[in-house]
Amino acid sequence: MADPRIIIVGAGPAGTRAAEACVQAGIRPIVLDEGRRDGGQIYRRQPDNFTRPYAKLYGTEAPRAQALHETFDGLKDRIDYRAETLVWNIADGHVRTATRTMESALPFDALLLCTGATDRLMPVKGWQFAGAYSLGGAQVALKSQAVSIGHKVVFMGSGPLLYLVASQYVQAGADVVAVLDTAPYSARIKALPDLLAVPSVLWNGVALTLALKRAGVMVRNSVKPLEILGNVEDGLSGIRFRVGAGAEQTIACDAVAMGHHLRPETQLADLARCAFAFDPVTRQWLPERDGDGRSSVAGVYLAGDGAKILGARSAEASGRLTALAALGDLGLPVDKGEMASLRGDVGTYAKFARGLATAFPWPAEQAGALPDEAILCRCEGVTAGDLRAVMRETGAKEANRAKAFSRVGMGRCQGRYCGLAAAELIAAQADIPVEQVGRLRGQAPVKPLNISIGDTDA
Amino acid sequence: MSRFVRLGETDRPSLTLHVDGAPIAALEGDTLMVALLSQGAALRQSEFGPERRAGFCLMGACQDCWVWTESGDRLRACSTLAAPGQRILTSQPEASWPTHA
Ligand SMILES: Cc1cc2nc3c(=O)[nH]c(=O)nc-3n(C[C@H](O)[C@H](O)[C@H](O)COP(=O)(O)OP(=O)(O)OC[C@H]3O[C@@H](n4cnc5c(N)ncnc54)[C@H](O)[C@@H]3O)c2cc1C
Ligand code: FES
Numbered sequence: 001m002a003d004p005r006i007i008i009v010g011a012g013p014a015g016t017r018a019a020e021a022c023v024q025a026g027i028r029p030i031v032l033d034e035g036r037r038d039g040g041q042i043y044r045r046q047p048d049n050f051t052r053p054y055a056k057l058y059g060t061e062a063p064r065a066q067a068l069h070e071t072f073d074g075l076k077d078r079i080d081y082r083a084e085t086l087v088w089n090i091a092d093g094h095v096r097t098a099t100r101t102m103e104s105a106l107p108f109d110a111l112l113l114c115t116g117a118t119d120r121l122m123p124v125k126g127w128q129f130a131g132a133y134s135l136g137g138a139q140v141a142l143k144s145q146a147v148s149i150g151h152k153v154v155f156m157g158s159g160p161l162l163y164l165v166a167s168q169y170v171q172a173g174a175d176v177v178a179v180l181d182t183a184p185y186s187a188r189i190k191a192l193p194d195l196l197a198v199p200s201v202l203w204n205g206v207a208l209t210l211a212l213k214r215a216g217v218m219v220r221n222s223v224k225p226l227e228i229l230g231n232v233e234d235g236l237s238g239i240r241f242r243v244g245a246g247a248e249q250t251i252a253c254d255a256v257a258m259g260h261h262l263r264p265e266t267q268l269a270d271l272a273r274c275a276f277a278f279d280p281v282t283r284q285w286l287p288e289r290d291g292d293g294r295s296s297v298a299g300v301y302l303a304g305d306g307a308k309i310l311g312a313r314s315a316e317a318s319g320r321l322t323a324l325a326a327l328g329d330l331g332l333p334v335d336k337g338e339m340a341s342l343r344g345d346v347g348t349y350a351k352f353a354r355g356l357a358t359a360f361p362w363p364a365e366q367a368g369a370l371p372d373e374a375i376l377c378r379c380e381g382v383t384a385g386d387l388r389a390v391m392r393e394t395g396a397k398e399a400n401r402a403k404a405f406s407r408v409g410m411g412r413c414q415g416r417y418c419g420l421a422a423a424e425l426i427a428a429q430a431d432i433p434v435e436q437v438g439r440l441r442g443q444a445p446v447k448p449l450n451i452s453i454g455d456t457d458a
Numbered sequence: 459m460s461r462f463v464r465l466g467e468t469d470r471p472s473l474t475l476h477v478d479g480a481p482i483a484a485l486e487g488d489t490l491m492v493a494l495l496s497q498g499a500a501l502r503q504s505e506f507g508p509e510r511r512a513g514f515c516l517m518g519a520c521q522d523c524w525v526w527t528e529s530g531d532r533l534r535a536c537s538t539l540a541a542p543g544q545r546i547l548t549s550q551p552e553a554s555w556p557t558h559a
Contacts, residue, residue, distance in 0.1 A: 034518065036537070041517070047487035047539075050467050118519045130500040130512035131461060137516035140536075145492045146467035172465045232509035235461070235499055254461070378514065378522065381506035412521035417514070448521060450532070 003027055004330045006323075007095050007106060009087050009268060010114035012040015013312050014304025014319030016072045018112050021323035023078045025332050030106065031079050032097060034086040034447075038072045041116050041136065041305075042312045044143050045069065057143060059168070060204050061312070068316070089444035090272040098449055110299050110326040113269055114319055115306035117262035120284075121417045122157070122182075122366050125374035126228030127258065128381065130235030134417070135259030139165045148174035150255020154239050156180040156225055158360040159261030163208040166257075170215045177253050178218040180241055182260070183360045185221045194355025197348050201313075218251075225366070228256060260362050262309045263420060269307070270442030272300045278435040281357050282309070283364060284420065285439035291343055293322030294329075301326050314349030317342050367421040368428025376425065377418045379411020387422060388429055397430040399423055399438045412448060415440045461495040461512055475544040484540040491516070491523055491535035494548075501525060501535055502548045526550055 006022050008015045011033040022029040039045040043065040046052065058065040075081075082097070089096040094105040119134040126132070133141070133149045135157060141147050142165075152175050155166040166179045188195075195202045212219055222244040229250070230236040238252045269287040270276070275296035276285045286308050293301045303322035304315035321342035328334040370376065372385025390396060390406040399422070402408065408422045409415030415422070419440045427434040470485040477494060484493035491513055494501055500510035501523055513523035516536045523535040526547045533546075 046467075049470055049487045051469075052466065118515065118517065128504070128507060128509055128511075130510050132514065134515045134520075137514060137536075140516040141462065141492075142465070145487075145489060147462040147464050147492055147496070150461060151463055174463065174465060232507075233499075234459075235510065235512060375507075378520070379506070381504065413515075413519060416519050447518070 004109040004332075005107060006030070006110045006112065006326065007032065007108040008112045008114060008323075009033075009095070010040065010116055010304065010306065011035070011038035011072065011081070011083075012114060012116050012304060013043060013068055013315040014114035014116075014306070014322075015040070015112070016068055016075075017316045017319035018114060018303060018323035019075055019079050020071055021320050021327065023075055025327050025334070027327070027332075029079055031081045032085045032087055032095070033081075033083055036084055038081070038083070039065075039069060040315075043068050044140065046144050046146075050146065052146070064312070064316075086445075086447060086449075087268060088446050088449060090268055091444070096444075098445075100450060108299070110301060110330060111272065112301045112303060112319075112322055112326060113272070113306055114304045114315075115265040115268055116315075117264050117305040117309055118416055119259040120261055120263040120362065120420060121258065122260055122363060123370060123374060123376050123378075123384075123418065123421050124156075124225045124228050124258065125371055126230055126236075128375045128378050129228060129230035129232075131230065131255045132228055132236060133255065133257050135159075135161050135165055135257045136262075138255075138257035139168065142168055142172055142174075146172075148172070148255075149257060150236075150253065151175060152177050152253040153255045153257060154178050154180060154251060154253045155257045156182075156223070156239065156241075157259045158183045158363070159259065160205055160356055160360065161259065161261065162360075163205065163212065166217065167208045167211050167215075170212065170217060176212075176215075176217050178220065178251055179212060180223040180225065180239070181219070181221050181360075182223050182225065182363045182366070183221060187361060188359040191355040191359035194351050194358065197351035197355065198313075201311075201352065261356070261360060262305065263416075264306050264308060266306065267414070267442030267446040269295060269300070269302060271444055271446070273297055274300060274302070276439065279308070280435075281354060283362055283424075283434055291346075292325035292339065293318060294325060308350075308353075310346070310349045310353045314346055314353070317345040317349070321346065362420075364424045364434065365428070367424035370421075370425065376422060377408045377411050379413050379418075380407055382406055382408050384425060387425060391426065391429055397426060397432065397437065399426065399440050402426055403440060409440045414443060414446070459499050460497055461499050462492055464496060473540065473542040475540055475542065475546060477546045478548055488540045489536055490525060490533065490538050490540050490544075490546065493540040494525075494535060494546075
C-alpha cells in the first residue's frame with residue numbers, strides 16, 4: 001500500500017507535535033499554514049533579522065517555545081511544509097489551498113485540523129475607532145514587531161491573556177494606563193479548585209497580577225465598559241466605564257486592547273461537515289470529538305485550541321494524541337500506553353480550562369445591554385439597533401436568518417468578532433436561551449481570497 | 459502623529475516605500491501596518507462609516523487593514539512585509555478593475 005496521505009492544517013504547538021508523531025511513524029505529512037513562519041500564536045516567531053532572545057519574547061514559556069521551534073526545524077526535511085498557504089475550503093474529500101498566486105486541491109486519507117484560536121470579542125460602543133485592537137493583536141504587535149499599539153494603552157476585557165499581555169507591555173517599556181477586568185474578583189476564588197489542577201500555570205497568573213500592581217498599573221475588577229471615546233479622524237481618546245455599581249469614570253488613552261479570552265477557529269471543521277454541540281460552560285458551539293480527537297466525520301481529526309480552548313500545553317499533548325489516533329486508524333502500530341497518558345494530560349488541562357472559564361466569565365449580559373447606536377459588526381458598521389429592528393420586522397430569532405436580514409456576521413471577518421455577541425443580543429432580545437439562537441455556519445472561502453483565485457472557482 | 463510606538467529592535471537597516479505617492483521610511487522586517495502606523499494615526503478610510511481605520515486583529519482574521527498596490531492587488535497590511543520601492547495606495551485604485559469589454 002502507498003503511504004497514507006496525512007494533511008495537517010496549522011503549524012502551531014498542536015500541528016507541530018502531530019507532524020512529529022507522523023514522522024516518527026515513517027510518514028511524510030503535508031503541513032499547511034497561512035503564516036510566514038511556524039510557531040502558531042503563542043510561540044509566534046519574530047522576523048529573521050530581529051534579535052530579542054527567547055527569554056525576552058516568551059517569558060516563563062521560553063524553554064517550551066525553544067523546544068517546539070527546534071522540533072519543527074528538525075522536521076523540515078521530513079515533512080512537506082507549505083507556509084503562506086491558506087486552507088480556504090474542504091470539499092469532496094479535498095483540502096483546497098491558496099497562496100497568493102496558486103490554488104490546489106489536495107486529497108487525503110487523514111486530515112488533522114490544528115487551526116488554533118482568535119480573540120473572543122464583546123463589542124463596546126466606539127470600538128470601531130482607530131486605536132481599538134484585539135488583545136491578541138496587541139500581543140502580536142509586541143511579539144512579532146516590537147511595537148506597542150499606542151502611547152497610552154488600556155487593557156479591557158477579561159481572561160488570562162489580559163494580564164499576560166498587559167505585563168508583557170509593561171516589561172517591554174510601554175505605557176500601560178490600566179487593566180480593566182469585567183470579571184469580579186470573587187469568580188477567581190470560586191474557580192480555585194479547578195485552577196489548582198495545574199499549579200505552575202496558576203502561580204504564573206498570580207505573579208503577573210502582582211507584577212502589574214508593583215509597576216503601578218491601575219487594575220480594576222467588576223468593570224462595566226460603557227464607551228470607547230474618540231473621533232472619526234484621530235481615533236481613540238479614552239474609555240468610559242464603571243466599577244460595579246460605582247460612579248462613571250473616564251480614563252484618557254489612545255489605544256485599547258480588548259478581548260474576553262478566545263474562541264476556536266472552527267470554520268474548516270464546519271466545512272468538513274463535522275457535528276457541533278453547544279458547550280454551556282463557554283457558551284460556544286464546538287465541534288464534537290472523542291477523547292482522542294476523532295471528529296464525527298471519518299478521517300477528520302481535531303486538536304489544539306481550534307477544537308476547544310485548552311491552552312498551549314494541552315495543544316502539544318492533544319496534537320500528538322490525535323496524530324497517534326489517526327495513525328492507529330490507518331493501521332500503523334501506535335503505543336497505546338502513551339495514548340492513555342496523553343489522554344490523562346489533556347484531561348488535567350481541561351479541568352484547568354474550566355477553572356479559567358469560571359474565573360473570567362464571558363459577560364453575556366453586556367451584549368443585550370448594548371445601546372442601539374453601538375456598532376455590533378465592525379466590518380460593515382451594522383449597529384445593535386439595526387439588528388434589533390430586523391428582529392422586530394422579520395421575527396428572525398435564528399443566527400443565520402438574522403444574519404441574512406441584517407448582514408451581521410456577513411462582513412469580511414465572517415462573524416469571527418461579532419458572531420458570539422450577536423447571538424447573545426438575539427437571545428436577550430427574544431428572551432430565549434442562547435443555544436436556541438444556533439450558530440453562524442462557516443462559509444468558504446474561510447477568508448477572502450485574491451480576486452483572481454476566487455474567479456477560477458466561480 | 460504616530461499610532462504605534464517602537465519599543466526595541468530599532469537597529470535594523472531602513473528602507474523607503476511610497477504611500478499614496480509620498481515616500482516614507484521603514485525598517486527591514488516591518489509589516490506594512492507597522493511602517494504606516496509608525497508615522498500616521500490610521501491606515502485607511504472605512505467604506506461603511508465616517509471613521510478612519512487602523513486594523514484590529516493583526517493576525518489576518520478581521521480584514522480591517524486592506525491596502526492596495528498601484529496595479530490593484532489587495533494586501534493585508536498586518537501580514538505583508540514592507541519592501542524597498544513598494545508603491546502602496548490606501549484606497550482602492552478604481553482604474554485597476556478589469557474591463558470585460
Ligand atoms: C494572539 C494570541 C495570543 C496567544 N497568546 C498566548 C499566550 O501568550 N499564552 C498562552 O498560554 N496561550 C496563548 N494563546 C492561546 C493559544 O491558542 C494557545 O496557547 C496555542 O497557541 C494553541 O496552539 P494551537 O496549535 O492549537 O494553535 P495555534 O498556535 O493558534 O496555531 C494554529 C495555526 O493554524 C494556522 N491556521 C489556522 N487556520 C488556517 C487555515 N485556514 N489555513 C492555513 N493555516 C491556518 C494558523 O496560521 C496558526 O499558525 C494565544 C492565542 C492567540 C490567538
Ligand atoms: S488587522 Fe486584522 S487582518 Fe490585518
